[in-house]
Amino acid sequence: MIRQAIPSDAPSVTPLMLEAIGSIAFILTGVKEKEEAARILSHFFRQEGNRVSHQNTLVLEDAGQIVGLVLTYDGAKARELDRPLETAAAEKSANPDYRIPTEPDESEFYLDTVSVSSSCRGKGYGTKLIEEACRRGRQQGHQRIALLVEVDNSAAIRLYERLGFKTERVKRIGAEDYCHMVRGL
Secondary structure (H helix, E strand, C coil): CEEECCHHHHHHHHHHHHHHHCCHHHHHHCCCCHHHHHHHHHHHHHCCCCCCCHHHEEEEEECCEEEEEEEEEEHHHHHHHHHHHHHHHHHHHCCCCCCCCCCCCCCCEEEEEEEECHHHCCCCHHHHHHHHHHHHHHHCCCCEEEEEEECCCHHHHHHHHHCCCEEEEEEEECCEEEEEEEEEC
């Protein structure tokens, strides 16, 4: 069952989010320790009006347990949604000029994060979450959906290509290169 996330989902959602976003967790939080990044992301997940909020997250349950998530938002709101995280990261990093790189184009519905628990992979859950994200994007009037995936993550790239995504360009975030992949809605 796919449902809207709620703040109390944070303990189940945060590890899945961390696994999916990797080093971007450190960029979003301004810290270098995984446990501290997890605490910060969990805090912001429980809040409203930011990029990693429960408001932007759908969860997939299997036998009453959260085993997957998809986090999406309107690319035109990316800067606004990053601002609360950016302010906290500036304080944590002691860098008043701290900036989180904007991932989506303004014209895109953005699939920020999709993650399925390792014990539940191969059951089609990732595909279900992505298709639900696409449905929501269409419902909100968007024409295309986009995502970033590490250039060396060939398994994920194959999945996205099978679902109709095409690589439009390579984008650098931090020290990593990502394929910017898009699909019409």
